Amino acid sequence: MNLKISGASQIFAIIGDPVAHSASPAFWNAAFHFCDIDAVYVPFRVCRADLAEAITGLKALCVSGCNVTAPHKQAVAEFCDLLHNPADSLKAVNCIKFCEDGRIEGWNTDATGCLRMLTKFGRQRTGLVMGSGGAAAAAIWALQQSGDRVFQIARSYSDAIDSEQTNDIKRLAWNKKNFAYAIEESDIIINATPLGWHKDDFVAELKEFLSKSKFYVDFNYAPASRLVETARQSGCTVMDGRELLLEQGVESFSLLTGLPAPEEVIRRCIFGG
Secondary structure, eight states, rough: OOOOOOOTTTEEEESSSOOOOOOOHHHHHHHHHEEEEEEEEEEEEEOOOGGGHHHHHHHHHHHHOOOOOOTTTTHHHHOSSEEEETHHTOOOOSSSOOOSOOOOEEHHHHHHHHHHHHHHHHHOOOEEEESSSSSHHHHHHHHTTTOEEEEEEEEOOOHHHHOBBBEEEEEEEESHHHHHHHHHOEEEEEEOTTTTTSTOOOOOHHHHHOOOEEEEEEEEOTTTTTTHHHHTTTTTTEEHHHHHHHHHHHHHHHHHHSOOOHHHHHHHHHHOO
C-alpha cells in the first residue's frame, strides 16, 4: 500500500502515552486507501502535562478527528463541547471530532464496542471489571446495559472505604481474598487495566481462581499477554483486545469520516490473513 498525501489531505490521529504500540494507524490508513479517501492517520505521543496544548494544537492545525488512548480518555472529555451517549454519563471519550464550527464532539466507542462484544457471549448475570480508569468505566457501562451485577477491583480502592455497593457496583481492593470472591461470583471477567502490555505483567489471582466456566475479555491486544495466556490455559472462553479494537475502530471510522467502514479490510489488518 502506497499512501498518497496531497495538499488537501485530511489528517486524523491518535493521542496517548505511550502510543508507539498502537495498531490504529495501520488499519486506518489501509481503510483510507481502500475507500480512496485523501487522508492520513498518524500517532502522537502526548504526556499528561501537554494535553491542553495538544488539543489546542490539533484544533488549530485543522485535524479532522482523533482517537484517544490511555491515559487521556477522561481528561479529554473535559475539552468536548458535546458528549454523545454514553460518553456524557461516563465522562470519558476515545473518539473526538473537530467540527468546522470550532466545536469538539466526543464519543466513547470503547463502551458501545464492548457492549457488542458481550452480546456474543449471550446473557450473563455478573461481571468483574479490573481497573478504575476510562476503559473500566466503559466496561462497567456495557455490563450494566444488560442489568448485570458488577464487581470492580482496583489497586486504588480500599475495602475500608470503597466496599459499599453503589449504583449496582461493588468496589473492592486488589487482594487475593477479593479476587477469589469476585471471580467465584462472576460469569465474565474483564481486564480494563494496562496489565498485559509488558511481558512481565502477571496476575497470580487469575491463574489461581479462573476456571473453564468463565468468560474472559481483555481490553489490551498485546500479542504476548500473560493474562490472556492464563485465561486460555484455565479453559476460559476468551476475547482479547483485538476484538474490541475492531469494534471500536469500525465505529470510530464511520463517526469521524461519515462513511461506512470497510470492516473486512480493518479485520484483516488487525487479525492478519
